Amino acid sequence: MKTPKVSVLMPAYNAEKYISEAIESVLNQTCIDFECIIIDDCSTDNTWKIIQKYAKKDSRIVGVQNKNNLGIAGNLNKAISLSKGKYLARMDADDWAYPDRFEKQVSFLDKNLEVGIVGGAMEVRDETLEKILYIRLYAQDDLSLRKYIFKQSPFSHPCVMYRKEVIEDNLYNEKLSPAEDYDFYFRVGKKYKFANLKNTVLKYRTSNTQASSSKANRQQYLTLYIRLKAIVEYGYKSSTQDTLSSLLQLILIPLLPQAFKVSLFNLLRKRRS
Numbered sequence: 001m002k003t004p005k006v007s008v009l010m011p012a013y014n015a016e017k018y019i020s021e022a023i024e025s026v027l028n029q030t031c032i033d034f035e036c037i038i039i040d041d042c043s044t045d046n047t048w049k050i051i052q053k054y055a056k057k058d059s060r061i062v063g064v065q066n067k068n069n070l071g072i073a074g075n076l077n078k079a080i081s082l083s084k085g086k087y088l089a090r091m092d093a094d095d096w097a098y099p100d101r102f103e104k105q106v107s108f109l110d111k112n113l114e115v116g117i118v119g120g121a122m123e124v125r126d127e128t129l130e131k132i133l134y135i136r137l138y139a140q141d142d143l144s145l146r147k148y149i150f151k152q153s154p155f156s157h158p159c160v161m162y163r164k165e166v167i168e169d170n171l172y173n174e175k176l177s178p179a180e181d182y183d184f185y186f187r188v189g190k191k192y193k194f195a196n197l198k199n200t201v202l203k204y205r206t207s208n209t210q211a212s213s214s215k216a217n218r219q220q221y222l223t224l225y226i227r228l229k230a231i232v233e234y235g236y237k238s239s240t241q242d243t244l245s246s247l248l249q250l251i252l253i254p255l256l257p258q259a260f261k262v263s264l265f266n267l268l269r270k271r272r273s
Helices: 019-027 047-057 071-082 101-111 142-148 164-168 180-188 213-232 240-252 258-270
Strands: 006-012 034-040 061-065 087-090 115-125 132-136 161-163 193-205
Touching: 006 019, 006 071, 019 034, 019 047, 034 047, 034 071, 047 061, 061 071, 071 180, 087 101, 087 164, 101 115, 101 161, 101 193, 115 180, 142 193, 161 164, 180 213, 213 240
Parallel strands: 006 034, 006 087, 034 061, 115 193
Antiparallel strands: 087 161, 115 132, 115 161
16 A cells, blocks of 8 residues: 555544544545544444444545543554554544645645644634634744743644654653643654644634543643653753743642633633734
């Protein structure tokens, strides 16, 4: 078989309501040279049946069903181990990718060999994907992204595409889930440059059910731990302002209501350009 240009990594858990839309958006890409590896993480609904249906229709869909629940990071590592593409594209089972997403990201990586990861802007929409709540923008050049890396993640994880060689020595750290992507960016940034397209590449679906406060707090504590890890282990330097900001966050995490923290995060992202 011909080696595909892109391997799409799509973890799925109880995603029967929306996974067809996600898969269709992948199949409708203008870049047709891809494989889409979908890992069903022990779903209890009809997710696996839907994956099988698409796999029978199109040989580019590769369906795998787990015997044990692995979580996002474990599923991504499993999909990576099965991937054959030059580039790896992240995709969630409930989002929708614009048809030219892969084409634009592949073209960018082909032309910019020093860049290891490229993301893009995304539309944050309601659960139906019909209403745009706001557009989340990210800095585009490496210098700007590194300037803010100790303040917030430089990418939206569902939007990224990266080189296969980037991940071979930098698999996701499953112990750091659900902040495994943030740690991954720091490690990749030691050898490669960052970039985001100015284009909107994805419709991101928000759910009416928010993550529990305990889970959200764990992610926020892990984020602070990863920043410390980046300094001590990866050789990054944090400004005094960023260090003080992280210390303030450490104090406020258990004190502020989760809804307020989510609103503040979204406000900061809406104003990023």
